[in-house]
Amino acid sequence: MLRKLFKFHGGVKPQTHKAESTTQPIARVPLPERLVIPLHQAVGGHPRPLVAPGDKVFKGQRIGGADGSLSSAVHASTSGIVRDVAPALMPHTSGLTTLSVIIEPDGEDRWGELDKVNYRTTPPDELRDFLRDAGVVGLGGAVFPSYAKLKPGKEGRLKTLVINGAECEPFITCDDLLMRERADDMLKGIVAMRHMLQAEEVLIGIEDNKPEAVAAVQAAIAASGQSGIQAVAIPTRYPAGGAKQLIRVLTGIEVPHGRRSTDFGVQCFNVGTAYSIYEALEFGRPLISRVVTVAGNVDQPRNYEVLIGTPMDHVVRLSGARPDTDRYIMGGPMMGVRLPAFDVPVVKATNCILVGSPALFPPPPPEMPCIRCGECAKACPADLAPFEMYWFSRSKNFGKAQEYHLFDCIECGCCSFVCPSHIPLVDYFRFSKSEIWARERDKSSSDAARDRFEFKNFRQEREKQEKAEKLAAKAAATREKVAADNQAGTASPAAEAPDTAKPAAPSAEDTKRALIAAAMEKARQQKAQVAPKNTEQLSAETQADIDAIEARRAASAATPPTPDA
Amino acid sequence: MLTALLVMTAVALVLGALLGYASLKFKVEGDPLVEKIDAILPQTQCGQCGFPGCRPYATAIASGEADINQCPPGGEEGIRKLADLLGREFKSLSEEHGVEKPKSVAVIDENTCIGCTLCIQACPVDAIVGAAKQLHTVVAGECTGCELCVAPCPVDCIAMEPITETVDTWKWRYPVIQIKQAA
Numbered sequence: 001m002l003r004k005l006f007k008f009h010g011g012v013k014p015q016t017h018k019a020e021s022t023t024q025p026i027a028r029v030p031l032p033e034r035l036v037i038p039l040h041q042a043v044g045g046h047p048r049p050l051v052a053p054g055d056k057v058f059k060g061q062r063i064g065g066a067d068g069s070l071s072s073a074v075h076a077s078t079s080g081i082v083r084d085v086a087p088a089l090m091p092h093t094s095g096l097t098t099l100s101v102i103i104e105p106d107g108e109d110r111w112g113e114l115d116k117v118n119y120r121t122t123p124p125d126e127l128r129d130f131l132r133d134a135g136v137v138g139l140g141g142a143v144f145p146s147y148a149k150l151k152p153g154k155e156g157r158l159k160t161l162v163i164n165g166a167e168c169e170p171f172i173t174c175d176d177l178l179m180r181e182r183a184d185d186m187l188k189g190i191v192a193m194r195h196m197l198q199a200e201e202v203l204i205g206i207e208d209n210k211p212e213a214v215a216a217v218q219a220a221i222a223a224s225g226q227s228g229i230q231a232v233a234i235p236t237r238y239p240a241g242g243a244k245q246l247i248r249v250l251t252g253i254e255v256p257h258g259r260r261s262t263d264f265g266v267q268c269f270n271v272g273t274a275y276s277i278y279e280a281l282e283f284g285r286p287l288i289s290r291v292v293t294v295a296g297n298v299d300q301p302r303n304y305e306v307l308i309g310t311p312m313d314h315v316v317r318l319s320g321a322r323p324d325t326d327r328y329i330m331g332g333p334m335m336g337v338r339l340p341a342f343d344v345p346v347v348k349a350t351n352c353i354l355v356g357s358p359a360l361f362p363p364p365p366p367e368m369p370c371i372r373c374g375e376c377a378k379a380c381p382a383d384l385a386p387f388e389m390y391w392f393s394r395s396k397n398f399g400k401a402q403e404y405h406l407f408d409c410i411e412c413g414c415c416s417f418v419c420p421s422h423i424p425l426v427d428y429f430r431f432s433k434s435e436i437w438a439r440e441r442d443k444s445s446s447d448a449a450r451d452r453f454e455f456k457n458f459r460q461e462r463e464k465q466e467k468a469e470k471l472a473a474k475a476a477a478t479r480e481k482v483a484a485d486n487q488a489g490t491a492s493p494a495a496e497a498p499d500t501a502k503p504a505a506p507s508a509e510d511t512k513r514a515l516i517a518a519a520m521e522k523a524r525q526q527k528a529q530v531a532p533k534n535t536e537q538l539s540a541e542t543q544a545d546i547d548a549i550e551a552r553r554a555a556s557a558a559t560p561p562t563p564d565a
Numbered sequence: 566m567l568t569a570l571l572v573m574t575a576v577a578l579v580l581g582a583l584l585g586y587a588s589l590k591f592k593v594e595g596d597p598l599v600e601k602i603d604a605i606l607p608q609t610q611c612g613q614c615g616f617p618g619c620r621p622y623a624t625a626i627a628s629g630e631a632d633i634n635q636c637p638p639g640g641e642e643g644i645r646k647l648a649d650l651l652g653r654e655f656k657s658l659s660e661e662h663g664v665e666k667p668k669s670v671a672v673i674d675e676n677t678c679i680g681c682t683l684c685i686q687a688c689p690v691d692a693i694v695g696a697a698k699q700l701h702t703v704v705a706g707e708c709t710g711c712e713l714c715v716a717p718c719p720v721d722c723i724a725m726e727p728i729t730e731t732v733d734t735w736k737w738r739y740p741v742i743q744i745k746q747a748a
Binding site: 090098448 | 603606607608609610618619620689690691692706707709730731732734735736737738739740
């Protein structure tokens with residue numbers, strides 16, 4: 001059945017370089033000497049460590065618990081001993097460290113006890129918690145926790161579930177090989193996701209430069225007998241694998257600025273994610289390995305099933321890195337990031353280790369001034385005007401850059417690819433975005449500080465006022481009482497005295513004396529109230545002692561020390 | 566001639582009444598300039614400017630009592646923004662009010678703290694929790710790094726630690742611009 005396909009704006013056609021790494025099947029990687037598993041591998045909160053140095057862990061044991069919203073768990077990739085829980089270099093351009101669990105494998109590769117669920121009978125909330133604790137995240141590169149996306153929309157049903165097998169970026173073939181070799185299992189994962197989302201139809205988008213993958217998936221669909229699932233070959237054009245672009249191509253829906261695809265009844269998942277959901281639901285296996293393409297400056301480009309935490313150079317060695325290798329890039333040549341070292345670990349986001357050399361990726365020609373030719377706007381798949389955003393980013397006029405919808409930029413690199421002046425446009429956009437985020441963080445923290453400061457001042461004022469009011473009320477009450485006592489008791493000389501200044505002084509003195517007496521009386525009463533109650537059951541001897549003491553006390557109370565005259 | 570005068574007077578009266586009504590109806594509470602200045606200030610509430618908090622300093626700037634270069638935490642960028650807002654000339658940070666330092670947070674040494682509550686009283690944003698004779702601790706997320714708690718501590722157990730960059734706060738660098746050498 002032929003399906004009407006749509007086009008997205010812009011896009012480019014770089015050389016794909018995919019044939020090199022697809023000649024051989026997915027290979028296994030021998031256990032490395034050490035696994036370094038960063039706890040923070042997905043967007044969202046930092047998982048907290050659940051193991052300590054010296055602990056023995058099983059394969060698939062949870063070592064990082066999801067903490068906070070959008071967090072997802074992390075697991076031991078093999079059995080062994082935890083050597084350390086310490087900051088380690090992470091595969092990120094910054095070259096910064098993050099808290100990681102370092103495991104020394106024992107070579108047995110033994111699974112621990114695994115929980116299994118039946119997705120058809122388990123309530124959706126429990127199923128989502130299960131997937132969160134299984135650490136399933138989007139394997140397309142954005143590593144967004146999948147459980148958060150597996151919620152049907154407001155109507156309770158989803159119209160279209162889009163499965164992303166486009167894999168548009170040059171060199172990367174991990175999804176291609178996964179679809180060729182594991183289409184049946186992947187399809188079971190898709191069926192589970194479809195059940196969770198109550199999706200009417202499922203469209204699997206695959207670029208038409210992967211005919212074997214399309215055939216494999218179509219065969220799997222036919223074998224499964226499922227209806228409403230379709231594998232669609234789409235034209236090869238970078239970045240057809242962008243979520244919004246793929247949705248546009250398959251359904252014709254253009255997700256506007258500030259909206260989500262779920263608002264239009266569409267949700268998108270990567271094929272690798274579908275496979276890991278299958279593994280989690282069918283066997284209870286958490287996400288501890290993934291398919292990684294090793295390509296570029298190596299003798300044998302190939303795909304490997306790599307345990308999360310394996311050092312990258314350990315994997316690259318199998319493919320035979322050439323001697324002039326000077327860098328590893330995580331991801332492809334368009335969107336990938338250059339890594340700070342060779343021994344950084346493979347993480348859930350690592351779809352490709354692109355081995356670079358000066359010959360393969362020569363340094364870019366010098367940046368020339370922008371001539372406002374508009375090529376970048378023609379190539380932009382997000383319908384933006386990169387030359388305008390570049391101008392404002394360069395002059396650090398971030399407000400203006402945002403007005404040109406900087407945050408709709410998907411950093412696909414099409415603009416930099418076509419720019420005749422060789423301007424690294426995406427670098428400017430990344431710089432602007434992180435600068436704006438930093439400013440927003442500063443702004444919100446300074447707003448919070450202002451609120452807290454104002455509240456503290458308000459609180460101090462209020463406390464002062466309350467204290468003053470309480471004191472005034474108390475003083476007034478006592479004064480009234482004393483006045484009443486004076487009037488009721490001995491006729492005070494002050495009350496009868498003529499209205500002159502002279503008798504006023506003794507009156508004040510009397511009041512004061514009365515106040516003191518009242519205070520003393522109150523204190524005495526309070527003391528009596530808190531008298532110890534440990535004298536109820538006593539031996540005769542103790543009782544005699546107490547009686548003697550009480551007698552002495554009564555005697556002394558009867559003759560108080562004479563007050564000052 | 567007389568009609569013209571009368572018409573003009575009537576128009577003037579009507580417009581005057583309208584303006585008067587509008588000024589009452591749309592009266593702006595407080596000085597909007599103070600708000601704008603306060604929004605630029607970093608809200609550290611450290612008092613290094615010589616005023617008890619950021620808002621009093623903003624009020625003083627608006628009324629012309631204080632200069633715009635008295636806020637060390639705001640730094641050069643803050644002064645530039647104030648200069649832009651007020652249409653004044655940029656001037657470098659006044660030395661008597663301190664120097665620009667990297668943003669830091671207070672950390673209480675738990676082994677030394679005696680629980681005297683003096684730092685709690687000094688904290689302008691209530692970022693220190695604790696009670697008398699109980700260990701105090703700083704809520705790092707709320708600490709503005711004002712250093713006001715350091716001086717009152719009788720046992721010198723509060724240290725200022727600069728905030729280190731993490732992956733979450735890391736920023737992409739400004740792309741290097743290659744400058745061609747003139748021939």
